[in-house]
Amino acid sequence: MTKTKHAWRKANVCVRSGQHAKAIYWLSRTIAILDGGQPRRHRRKDVDASYMFAALFVLILLWVAKG
Numbered sequence: 001m002t003k004t005k006h007a008w009r010k011a012n013v014c015v016r017s018g019q020h021a022k023a024i025y026w027l028s029r030t031i032a033i034l035d036g037g038q039p040r041r042h043r044r045k046d047v048d049a050s051y052m053f054a055a056l057f058v059l060i061l062l063w064v065a066k067g
Contacts, residue, residue: 003033004030004033004034007026007027007029007030007033008026008030010022010026011023011026011027011029011030014026
């Protein structure tokens with residue numbers, strides 16, 4: 001569940017139970033998350049292309065040896 005959806009649901013639960021101060025807090029958190037924009041995607045730094053080529057090479061060797 002995303003942070004925004006989590007905060008929104010917490011606010012709704014607080015409103016239904018009558019905890020208006022907590023509801024205001026969670027609604028303000030929801031707005032802050034939405035104003036922050038979408039998070040950036042991080043590239044995997046630990047996966048290198050050489051490992052992928054090595055894995056592909058091993059798979060091809062296994063395929064040739066089995067066939």
